[in-house]
Each structure stands twice: as structure tokens, then as C-alpha cells.
Amino acid sequence: MSSGWTWTYDHYAPERERLVEALCTLGNGRFATRGSAPECTADTTHYPGTYLAGCYDRRTSVVAGERVENEDLVNLPDWTLLRYRCLPDEGPPGRWLTPDSDELRHCDVRLDLRTGVLTRRLFFEDSQGRGLRVSHLRVVHMGDAGLAAQRTLFRAYGWSGAVEVRSLLDGGITNSGVERYRHLDGRHLVEHRTGFAPGGVAWISCRTTDPGIGIAMAVRTVTRPARPAREAATETGTAQTYRVPVVPRRSAMVVKILALCSSLDRPVGDPLSAAVDMLARAPALPPLLAAHEAAWQRVWEQGELHVPGEAGRVLRLHVFHLLQTLSPHTARLDVGAPARGLHGEAYRGHVFWDELFVLPYLDLHFPEVARALLMYRHRRLPAALAAARLAGRQGAMYPWQSASSGREETQALHLNPRSGRWLPDHSHLQRHVGSAVAYNVWRYAQATGDLGFLHSAGAEILLEVARNWAGTAVFDTALERYRIRGVVGPDEYHDAYPDAATPGIDDNAYTNATAAWVLARGLDLLGELPEARRAELCERLSLDAAARARWEDVSRRMYVPFHRGVVSQFEGYGDLAELDWEAYRQRYGDIRRLDRILEAEGDTVNRYQASKQADTLMLGYLFRTRELHDLFTRLGCPLDDEVWRATVTYYLRRTSHGSTLSSLVHGWVLARQRGADAWRYCEEALLADVADVQGGTTGEGIHLGAMAGTVDLVERGITGLEAGPDGLRVAPVVLAQIPRFTFTLCCGGHRGVRLRMMPGRLAVRVPPSPEGPLAVVLPGGRRVTVPPGQERWFRL
Numbered sequence: 096m097s098s099g100w101t102w103t104y105d106h107y108a109p110e111r112e113r114l115v116e117a118l119c120t121l122g123n124g125r126f127a128t129r130g131s132a133p134e135c136t137a138d139t140t141h142y143p144g145t146y147l148a149g150c151y152d153r154r155t156s157v158v159a160g161e162r163v164e165n166e167d168l169v170n171l172p173d174w175t176l177l178r179y180r181c182l183p184d185e186g187p188p189g190r191w192l193t194p195d196s197d198e199l200r201h202c203d204v205r206l207d208l209r210t211g212v213l214t215r216r217l218f219f220e221d222s223q224g225r226g227l228r229v230s231h232l233r234v235v236h237m238g239d240a241g242l243a244a245q246r247t248l249f250r251a252y253g254w255s256g257a258v259e260v261r262s263l264l265d266g267g268i269t270n271s272g273v274e275r276y277r278h279l280d281g282r283h284l285v286e287h288r289t290g291f292a293p294g295g296v297a298w299i300s301c302r303t304t305d306p307g308i309g310i311a312m313a314v315r316t317v318t319r320p321a322r323p324a325r326e327a328a329t330e331t332g333t334a335q336t337y338r339v340p341v342v343p344r345r346s347a348m349v350v351k352i353l354a355l356c357s358s359l360d361r362p363v364g365d366p367l368s369a370a371v372d373m374l375a376r377a378p379a380l381p382p383l384l385a386a387h388e389a390a391w392q393r394v395w396e397q398g399e400l401h402v403p404g405e406a407g408r409v410l411r412l413h414v415f416h417l418l419q420t421l422s423p424h425t426a427r428l429d430v431g432a433p434a435r436g437l438h439g440e441a442y443r444g445h446v447f448w449d450e451l452f453v454l455p456y457l458d459l460h461f462p463e464v465a466r467a468l469l470m471y472r473h474r475r476l477p478a479a480l481a482a483a484r485l486a487g488r489q490g491a492m493y494p495w496q497s498a499s500s501g502r503e504e505t506q507a508l509h510l511n512p513r514s515g516r517w518l519p520d521h522s523h524l525q526r527h528v529g530s531a532v533a534y535n536v537w538r539y540a541q542a543t544g545d546l547g548f549l550h551s552a553g554a555e556i557l558l559e560v561a562r563n564w565a566g567t568a569v570f571d572t573a574l575e576r577y578r579i580r581g582v583v584g585p586d587e588y589h590d591a592y593p594d595a596a597t598p599g600i601d602d603n604a605y606t607n608a609t610a611a612w613v614l615a616r617g618l619d620l621l622g623e624l625p626e627a628r629r630a631e632l633c634e635r636l637s638l639d640a641a642a643r644a645r646w647e648d649v650s651r652r653m654y655v656p657f658h659r660g661v662v663s664q665f666e667g668y669g670d671l672a673e674l675d676w677e678a679y680r681q682r683y684g685d686i687r688r689l690d691r692i693l694e695a696e697g698d699t700v701n702r703y704q705a706s707k708q709a710d711t712l713m714l715g716y717l718f719r720t721r722e723l724h725d726l727f728t729r730l731g732c733p734l735d736d737e738v739w740r741a742t743v744t745y746y747l748r749r750t751s752h753g754s755t756l757s758s759l760v761h762g763w764v765l766a767r768q769r770g771a772d773a774w775r776y777c778e779e780a781l782l783a784d785v786a787d788v789q790g791g792t793t794g795e796g797i798h799l800g801a802m803a804g805t806v807d808l809v810e811r812g813i814t815g816l817e818a819g820p821d822g823l824r825v826a827p828v829v830l831a832q833i834p835r836f837t838f839t840l841c842c843g844g845h846r847g848v849r850l851r852m853m854p855g856r857l858a859v860r861v862p863p864s865p866e867g868p869l870a871v872v873l874p875g876g877r878r879v880t881v882p883p884g885q886e887r888w889f890r891l
Contacts, residue, residue: 100209102412107194107202109140113794114787116142118412119206119213120438120797121233124148124422124464125240126171126355127437130204130213133177133231133245134193136265142272142794145171146437149359149430150310151444151499152283152303159517163507165276166498168433168444169283172266172299172332174312174353175245181227182338183256192219192227200226208415209395210388211237226252227341236383238390240424241373243353244383251341260337260349262316262324264289264299267331272440273795275510284310289328292371297326297333300367302358306499309358311366313374319348350380361427394418397846398460400806400838407836409781410809413802417456420799426463431471431497435796442796445496445504446471448531449800451717452756455807458542459818459840465539466548472532473552475501476559479529483563490563491556493532495525513688513695521590521598524583526567530609533560534717537616542818543841550628554620558636561617561646564610568649576654578602579610584665586710587754588690588700592667602666604711607653612718612726614650618643651729661742662734664711674703674749687753687789706750708757712743715764719815740768747772755783755801763804763812766830774832780805810838814852818842822870823850825857827891843869845883860886 104115112132119130126147135141146168153166181189194202198219205214215231228250236242249258266289270281284301291297292313300311316324316335324335339347354373356366377383398418402410420436431446432453450468457465472493478501479491486492494503505523510516536557540549568577581599583590584606591598621629621643632638655662658669679686686692690700690707709716714723720736727734743764752758762776779788783801787793810816813833815826823842837851844866851858859881861869868880873889881887 099408100207100411102206102208104204107199109195112140113142113791115204117438117794117797118785119204120416120419120436121211121213121235121243122419122437123235123237123240124418124420124424125428126235127419128175128233128235128243129438130206131175132194132215133175133247134179135195136173136176137271140195143173143175144272144439145174146444147171147310147355147357147359148425148428148437149499150303150308150357152308153305154280154283156279158278158508161508165279165443165506166504167270167281167283168440169303170268170270170272170440171310171355172264172268172284172301172312174243174264174314174351175233176263176265177245177247177349177351178261178263179229179249179258181225181254181256182259183225183254188259189221192229208411209391211235211391211419212388225254227258228252234384234387236387236390237394237422238386239377241354241356242377242383243355244380245351246380247349249339249341249347250345251343253343255342257338257340258347260318260339262297262314262335262337262349262351264297264312264314264333265331266299266301270440275512276440276443278510287331289331289333291326291328291333295324295335296371296374297335298367298371299333309366311356311370313354313367313370315352315374315377317350352377352380352383394422397839400809400836402809402833402836406781406833409785410806412785413805416797417453417799417803417806421453421457421461421464421468423461423464426461426467428467429471429474432468432799434799436799439794439796441792442496443498443504445498447496448525448528450535451531452759452800452804452807454535454539455811456803458539459810459842462539462543462545462841465543466545469536469539469548469556470552473556476556478502480559488563489566490561491529491559492526492563493529493560495523495528511691511694513691516694518694519598522583522587524581524590524599525585525587526582527585527603527606527609529560529563530606530613533557533613533616534609541820544820544843549620550624554624554628554632557613557620558617558632558638561613562636562638564613565642565646565649568610568653571654574654576652577649578654579607582606584710585713586664586706586708588705588707589665591701593671593699593702600665600667602654602656604655604662604664605713607655608714608726608730609717611650611653611730614646615729618646618650651731653730655727655730655732657732660738661745662711662738664706664746668704671704672702674705685790687751689751689753704749706746708750708752708754709760709764710746712746712760712764715739715743715767716760719817720767743768743770752779755780755789755798756804758783759801759804759808763808766808766812766828769828773830777805777808777830777832780808809833809836810840814850822872823859824872826874827852827857845869849886855891856888857891858886858888
């Protein structure tokens with residue numbers, strides 16, 4: 096349940112604990128800790144995890160008789176672990192207590208989204224009526240990105256004595272949070288050292304196996320009443336044991352404050368010395384909490400979206416998790432946007448194309464963070480160039496899954512949990528990721544006006560991706576069109592033609608259309624670059640007149656297939672068999688992962704007109720109606736509204752929505768079309784994680800793209816908002832379930848511009864600023880301006 100600024104679970108349910116842990120994760124953009132119970136180590140119910148952005152490790156495993164490499168986001172030592180038991184003045188010691196203890200009478204979890212504070216309260220009572228109330232408070236500091244803290248309060252009811260408390264640092268951690276990965280080697284931490292320092296400080300240092308990232312944690316534990324600790328260290332951990340007196344009507348307290356450092360930090364130093372020094376400078380808990388809450392207030396002022404009602408509460412949770420994964424601290428890091436946040440180990444913490452759904456929010460609210468994510472791609476441009484050369488191509492070929500180095504990290508094999516079989520994974524053929532990277536570069540520059548980035552690093556990315564597409568497209572003399580063969584589209588289900596000996600399909604409409612768009616934007620960019628920069632890049636990239644003429648030709652004659660009056664998902668899609676959808680729904684109920692169902696039956700989804708998620712319809716997500724029409728007109732195959740509506744209807748009936756992004760994209764497209772079913776898909780996107788609609792996947796990590804996309808659905812989808820060189824353009828559509836909302840954004844050099852949408856009305860407030868008035872383009876092309884320090888209302 097949720098209310099206001101809180102997200103609350105009012106009882107303990109073991110079967111949903113992994114979901115609670117993921118949705119109650121705390122982070123600050125540098126590292127995050129899952130919202131796990133401090134009493135528990137990893138088992139089938141609980142999974143504590145702490146993840147440092149960019150901290151990956153590579154391991155080799157033997158799977159189905161093959162050696163496979165995987166690079167994982169590393170689960171770090173557990174700093175939260177706190178064990179306790181009652182020591183009554185009379186009677187034997189009690190058992191170590193956990194949420195799974197028979198003595199548990201009540202447990203609730205409360206996440207305060209405004210302040211980034213997680214509270215977990217438990218009440219235990221034994222057979223003699225003796226009670227113990229335990230309250231945990233946890234923060235991962237938004238102000239100082241190296242700190243976190245946990246406070247535990249104990250209060251006795253009907254007895255007196257002591258609570259024996261063990262404050263632990265547990266370095267015997269593996270990556271085992273995703274069941275289907277447990278056949279893989281999850282041991283990533285080696286060379287553990289442990290010890291203690293004065294003032295109740297325990298520390299642990301270790302490193303990853305490859306490439307050997309150094310990790311250090313130092314934890315200061317204090318008690319009230321103050322008590323000395325018995326200290327014991329093992330090879331992989333530390334324990335500090337305290338005997339804390341408790342009496343009725345008075346609380347005892349244990350506080351753990353963490354400092355986390357690594358060899359990824361700049362300036363580079365010894366992580367252990369840095370962690371111990373950082374902890375020595377860390378304040379006591381009250382000022383630490385105050386600074387943390389003040390930092391969150393600043394972040395919310397820049398990033399908040401306010402929507403009334405339950406939809407607004409879910410959207411606020413989505414913004415909260417987005418800001419914990421990618422905060423202002425991220426702007427100083429060399430990291431991408433992990434598809435599952437810093438909340439778990441699904442997708443091994445890799446970076447996919449999900450930034451396509453994340454960056455629009457960051458462009459409008461935190462442009463420095465958006466720029467940093469694009470610089471992550473630029474620093475890995477050499478790896479993309481090398482991948483293209485290895486494939487016999489030119490330009491940049493970005494990987495479908497990226498991690499530390501920028502090489503392709505897509506697994507060679509994947510497990511079908513239904514059949515138990517390991518199967519070849521061909522998803523690395525999703526070459527459209529390169530277009531997504533180039534699109535993000537262009538849209539960031541349009542939204543922020545950051546021409547310095549566009550003309551430097553951005554130009555190098557976009558032009559190299561365009562160069563790759565120009566070389567990949569092959570001219571078909573029979574069609575008199577350019578074709579791109581042997582790829583996989585966003586759908587992901589179709590990785591080959593039926594009975595084909597080689598993977599890949601031809602002329603995926605989304606891939607071909609976005610490749611043509613990238614080439615056109617590349618030509619536009621070459622035309623606007625300063626002369627010296629243009630000459631430099633043309634020389635470096637061998638973009639002579641003949642090469643630019645080819646770009647022009649390919650951008651106008653790329654082949655996009657059609658069948659039966661609709662855009663074909665790929666060449667031959669319309670020739671595939673129709674699936675008996677109703678029969679499969681009756682047989683299996685949930686058929687989101689239709690590919691797994693069919694493979695377990697000895698069949699393949701490659702035989703059917705059945706898609707996992709939006710593919711062709713992604714074009715309607717990326718491009719406004721006008722842009723989409725212009726793109727297809729340039730290709731010589733005009734796409735009118737009737738054909739596009741027919742295309743939308745066609746694929747709606749043939750999509751299983753096996754990805755959380757699918758309902759988001761369909762909701763977006765239908766909302767822009769004023770479709771009657773728009774809210775159905777928007778609502779499913781909103782609930783995807785909070786209701787765990789995919790049956791257990793959220794507990795392995797939130798879906799960052801879907802969460803960010805739902806926010807963007809409101810801010811840009813419903814408003815029709817475009818931030819660009821000519822100011823703000825708005826072209827609202829009516830979505831009755833979200834009739835009014837407010838958000839702030841950055842535009843035209845102004846920070847903190849506030850938009851208020853009401854039925855039929857729009858308010859724009861520009862804060863005081865030395866910048867000039869903000870231009871706003873209303874529906875119908877009417878241009879108005881709002882001076883700094885003023886708010887103006889407009890009828891729509």
C-alpha cells in the first residue's frame with residue numbers, strides 16, 4: 096500500500112520479501128543497498144545486496160559443456176547485518192530473532208520517499224508474554240555519496256535484562272540473487288582482509304577477480320547505553336558483540352555508520368585508508384540524517400513530478416528509484432544506465448538500450464547526468480569501432496549489452512526455466528542499439544541546447560554510427576532499395592526464420608527506419624558543424640563527397656517492408672503462421688513469455704506472428720506523427736494516418752507483452768492517437784513493478800526503463816512537450832485518468848521552469864533569472880513568451 100510520500104507494507108509475507116527488498120532499495124547514484132531485513136543472510140526468502148555503480152567482474156563458467164564468460168555487477172559485503180537475542184534477568188537466553196521467528200507478532204516496512212529513509216518495525220513476543228519491539232532505520236546518504244547508516248532501537252515489554260547484539264560485516268558474499276544464473280560462477284570477491292580500529296570501527300577490504308577493483312568498507316558501531324564490544328574477525332568478516340541493557344519504557348540503541356570506498360574513486364588512492372578516514376570525518380547520526388534529508392530536498396526540487404491520486408503515488412516511487420540509480424552524483428562517474436537499476440542482479444547489471452527511455456527525463460531535469468551517460472558511450476566508442484572492424488564493417492557497432500569496457504556482454508547461452516534447456520542467445524544481433532545511442536545524442540542536444548557536446552563527443556558518436564549503417568546496408572538491384580540483413584529487432588522473439596540454419600531476420604522495419612533517420616541526422620550535423628570541425632571529422636572518418644552521397648542515397652532508399660496494408664515488422668513477417676492466442680491463454684494463463692512456452696513444447700516462436708513487445712510501434716514512441724510522416728516520405732513510402740492506425744491495431748493483437756517496456760510503448764502510442772484502450776496499457780506500465788506483473792522479476796531488480804518511461808509518458812507524452820532551440824512546444828492530448836499535473840524542468844538556460852497542466856489550460860512559471868524570456872509554442876503554432884519571474888496561463 097502507499098499513501099502520500101510513503102510506501103508501506105503492513106505485514107510480513109515471506110513470498111513477497113524479495114519484491115519488498117527491491118522496491119525499498121536505498122541509493123544515491125553511486126551505490127545502493129537493497130531493503131533487506133538486517134537480521135537475515137541470503138536464503139530462499141531474503142537477499143541482502145549492496146551494489147556500486149560501475150563495479151563489474153568477469154568470470155568463466157562451464158554451462159551445458161561450454162565455457163562461457165559473464166561480467167556481473169558485483170554484490171559487495173553486507174554491511175547491514177545485525178543479529179540479536181534477548182537475555183532476560185531470569186530464565187535462559189532467547190533464540191536469535193528474525194522476521195521468520197515464531198515469536199514475530201507484527202512487522203511493517205515504511206519507505207519515506209521525501210527523505211529517502213527506510214524504517215522496518217518488528218514486535219516479538221514469547222510464550223511467557225515477554226515482548227521486544229525492534230525498529231530499524233536506514234539511509235544511503237544522498238549528500239555524501241560514500242556514507243550510509245542504520246539505527247536499531249530495542250524496547251522491552253514485561254521484562255528486563257539485556258539484548259545481545261552482533262554487528263557484522265559479512266564478506267562471504269556471492270552473486271546468487273537470480274535463480275536462473277546459479278549455474279554460473281558467482282564468486283567475485285577475493286583477497287579479503289579484516290580488522291578493527293579504535294572507536295568501535297570494523298573494516299573489510301577485498302578485490303574483484305577481474306579486473307581487480309579494490310573495495311573497502313569501514314563501519315562504526317556505537318550503542319546507547321554505551322557498552323564495550325567483544326571483537327572477532329574471520330577470513331571474510333568481522334563481528335562485534337555487545338550486551339546492551341534494556342528495561343521497560345526506555346529504548347536501547349545500536350547505530351552502524353558505513354563508509355564505502357573503491358579503486359574506482361577519483362583521485363585514486365588506497366580504498367581502505369580512504370574508507371577509514373572518511374568514517375573518522377563522518378558525523379554522528381542526527382546531523383548525518385539532517386544533511387541527507389536536505390540533499391534529498393534539493394534533488395526533489397529539481398526532479399519532482401506531482402500527479403494527484405494513486406497514479407501519482409506510483410509515479411513518485413518511480414522517480415524516487417530513478418533518482419537513486421542516476422542522481423547528481425552519477426554525473427561524476429563513468430557509468431551507464433543499468434536496465435535493472437542498482438537494485439538487484441537481473442541482466443547482470445548491464446546497460447542495454449533502456450537509456451532510450453531514461454534520458455528524456457534526465458534531459459529535462461538533470462542534464463548533467465544525461466550528459467554523463469552519453470559520455471559513458473563516448474568513452475566506449477573505441478570498443479564499438481573495434482567490434483565493427485571485427486565484423487568486417489566500418490564505423491561504430493555498439494553492443495546490445497554493455498558493462499565496464501564497452502565490449503559485447505550478451506550471454507552466449509540463456510536458460511529456459513520451463514524446459515531446463517540452455518539455448519543459444521542471438522540477442523546480440525539487436526544492432527538497433529546503435530541507433531538508440533545516436534538518437535539519444537541528438538535529442539539531448541535538441542532539449543538542452545548543448546552544442547558544445549553535440550559538436551565534440553556527440554558528433555563522433557552519431558557520425559560513426561551513421562558510417563556503420565551506411566556500410567551495413569546492401570543495395571538490392573531487384574528492389575532498387577538498400578537492405579539490412581541478419582539482425583534481431585526490438586521484439587526479441589524472432590531471432591531467425593523458421594527452419595533457417597543461421598540466425599537473424601532481414602529488414603526489420605524499426606532497424607531500417609531508424610538507420611535511415613541516423614544517416615539523415617548525420618548529414619544535418621555535418622552541415623551545421625563549424626567549418627574546421629567538419630573538415631577534421633570528414634578527414635578522420637573518410638567522409639568525402641562520395642561517402643556523403645551514399646549516406647544521402649541510403650537515407651532515402653532504405654527498404655521498409657509492408658504487407659496487407661500495414662508496415663511489416665520484418666521481411667516475411669506476414670507469411671508466418673497465425674497463433675491461436677486464445678488457446679494458449681486458456682492453457683497457460685500468463686503467456687507473456689510465449690517464447691519459453693513454445694520452446695518447452697518443442698516449438699518455436701519464430702514460426703508465428705507473435706511479438707514479445709513493441710517493435711514496429713517503437714517508431715510511434717520515438718517520433719511524433721509529423722516526424723514519422725516526414726521520415727517515411729523521405730524513404731519514398733508515405734505513411735498516412737490510416738496506414739499507421741491499421742499498423743497499430745495489427746500489432747496490438749499479436750503482442751504478448753513479455754517486457755515491461757511493451758505496455759509503456761503501447762500506452763504512449765495509443766494516448767497520442769487518442770485510443771480508447773490507452774489507459775489500460777498505461778496502467779499496466781505503472782503497475783509493472785509495484786504489482787510485480789511478471790511474477791517474480793521485480794525482486795531481481797526494478798525495471799528502470801519502464802519506471803522512467805511512465806514518468807516521461809506524463810511529462811512529454813500527454814503534454815506533447817518538446818524542448819528545443821525555439822523554446823517549449825506543447826501539444827496536449829486528453830488522458831482522462833491524469834487530467835492535471837505539475838512538474839519542473841530545465842529549458843532555454845532556465846532551471847526550475849514549472850509547468851501546470853489543467854483541463855484546457857496550461858501555466859508556465861519561469862523563475863527569476865538573467866536569461867531572456869522563455870518562448871512557448873502552443874497548439875496551432877501560436878507563439879508566446881514568459882518573462883523570468885512570472886507565471887502565465889494559456890488556454891489550450
